[in-house]
Amino acid sequence: MCGIAGFVGEKARQRTCQMIEALSHRGPDGVSVQEIGRACLGHAHLKITGDYPQPASTAGMTFVYNGEIYNHSNFLPGSNSDTEVLASILENNLDGFINAAPAVNGEYAFAAWDNNQIVLVRDPVGIKPLYYGNCESGFGFASERKALLRVGIRDIRSLSPGCLLAEGQERRFADLPPMQPIINDEAEAVRRLDEALGQAVRLRLHKDAAVTFSGGIDSALIGAMAPATPLLTVGLAGSFDVKAAIHAARAIGAEHRHTVYEVTEKDVEEALPGVIYAIESANPVTVAIALPLYILSAKARKDGYKVLLSGQGSDELFAGYARYEAGFKEGRLQQMLDYDQHHLAEVNLERDDAAAMASGMELRVPYLDLSVVSLARQLDPSLKLRVNGKDYIRKYVLRKVAEKYFPPDVSGAPKKAIQYGTGIQKTLERLARSHRCDLAGYLQTLYKVVLV
Incomplete structure (x- = not known):
């Protein structure tokens, strides 16, 4: 890159x-x-x-x-x-x-x-x-x-x-593969997804690569499918992601290749000008999501890594967000997924590329391999979002693949957005209060210093 x-x-x-x-x-x-x-x-x-x-x-x-x-x-x-x-x-x-x-x-x-x-x-x-x-x-x-x-x-x-x-x-000149939900057999879907994702991960491995490892199902699967590749976790001490990642690493016997980059409020404050400059935005949500990857990339680069494998794209392919439940009830899930997949670049990918490349770190995204994308777009909606009584199981088929690698408490673990899982969101809010303003105002002040 x-x-x-x-x-x-x-x-x-x-x-x-x-x-x-x-x-x-x-x-x-x-x-x-x-x-x-x-x-x-x-x-x-x-x-x-x-x-x-x-x-x-x-x-x-x-x-x-x-x-x-x-x-x-x-x-x-x-x-x-x-x-x-x-x-x-x-x-x-x-x-x-x-x-x-x-x-x-x-x-x-x-x-x-x-x-x-x-x-x-x-x-x-x-x-x-x-x-x-x-x-x-x-x-x-x-x-x-x-x-x-x-x-x-x-x-x-x-x-x-x-x-x-x-x-x-x-x-x-090119588009995403057609959205044609023609696969509704669970066993076939699990087998084909396991093969396609495993191949996508293997293609993206490199001698200087590591996995961004939050302990959630997306990154955990990549870590399991790349058995010799280091796993890197970032978060405040005791945060949800740090605990989940340690547990997931133990579940696949990967403690020896797992590194946790614990950060402090001071680390977050010092990184803020750099991440705002990198992503060219002061939007509170965008900054809070980019910060963990920005910090992890900088630390990983110092440790000699050049490539990071990320789980980006999984939620949009396999219905990982809570808002998809309403779409499922209304019969709009396919339409929502198609829209989100066509807008991944502007919503997520450009931000993540900028955050990682600020440290000269190449970000690779196995879930967005076209073979995986193509397969996901052929799956029946019931394989992505499964009704279980009054509850919904999001990313159902991906969790079934994960059951081949992890115990149920990992394969069925709930999703927590990165800004909350790492503790970054609360840290940003504390920093803003210490400067006697709301988060949007605090970030906008920094934006004017570094970009205007």
């Missing part, structure tokens, strides 16, 4: 250099820029897979790329670089990628200078971010909004997932 940016117009090199400087935290392993006519492309490198130099050129096209293609060897046997594979796919023309896209297993955002125009492309789920906008001097794009703001671009848009931008217009 990395940071990418570029500009087409006046002083393109100067502006691209300014943007790449703003993205240097995303690529601690080196930066480079390349001018092509009236355009300039830049790249901040986080070395994970291979060492293919960027910006890269192929058959008259120059591109910069942020992402991972996990099945890259299927396209170019013998290659250890997914960037090289992308170059080979683009070798003929951009249509070569569009045709190959359904077979690409991974996440990506890239920009190509092709036939004297800039083209932007983003994966169907929107796992990797890409923003763009215009100013009087020209057109720019970048992995984070702050880079575009640095060169005077104010009208900033996020490229929609599964879309290609060319000549100022977005057009869709």
Whole structure:
């Protein structure tokens, strides 16, 4: 993973250099820029897979790329670089990628200078971010909004997932698999989900990887399916998540690979300016959710990790939120899930990417592997939300998979939102009271200091 940016117009090199400087935290392993006519492309490198130099050129096209293609060897046997594979796919023309896209297993955002125009492309789920906008001097794009703001671009848009931008217009080239609830047999669903998720986890493993481990069912399953990978937990001493994670680690015999990063109120206060700058928001909910990942990523990076496996996306795929119960009663569950899955990028993924990449940490999301997404969208709603008397069992089929790895008190554990489970929410509220204002006002004051 990395940071990418570029500009087409006046002083393109100067502006691209300014943007790449703003993205240097995303690529601690080196930066480079390349001018092509009236355009300039830049790249901040986080070395994970291979060492293919960027910006890269192929058959008259120059591109910069942020992402991972996990099945890259299927396209170019013998290659250890997914960037090289992308170059080979683009070798003929951009249509070569569009045709190959359904077979690409991974996440990506890239920009190509092709036939004297800039083209932007983003994966169907929107796992990797890409923003763009215009100013009087020209057109720019970048992995984070702050880079575009640095060169005077104010009208900033996020490229929609599964879309290609060319000549100022977005057009869709890929979408999520169809929502077709054709699987209603529980045993088949459990077997296929176990296989698909296990394969998705294995594809995303890396020698410098760890699992963000809250002890909840989503992260616990990833931890069980990655039996040699370290498990990292963050939270205040005695918090719900710390206790749950310790219990879940014991349940799979993983105490030896489990690390708890206990944080204090002082740690939270010191991290606040950094997380607000990273996610470019003072929204209390957004900040409270991003803070645990931001702190964990910083500590993990210091301990030598470069990749984090996260359980993001599970709730939207398998009906993990309480609000889905009302949708189920009203016969709207499928519609709600479809909407949330199509808006994952703007609601969750862009925030989490920014929080992790602030420390140069690549975030990988096995639940959003397209094979897992496709399977989830084929499951009957009753396999996601099961009525049990007066109660509802959310993420039912995922819990049935978890029963193969955990005792019932782990596989059936209730969900607790990360800001509450880690103790971060109460800590933020105490900090706000100590500054004699409400939480929104406290965060807005910090926002004005770090971003305005």
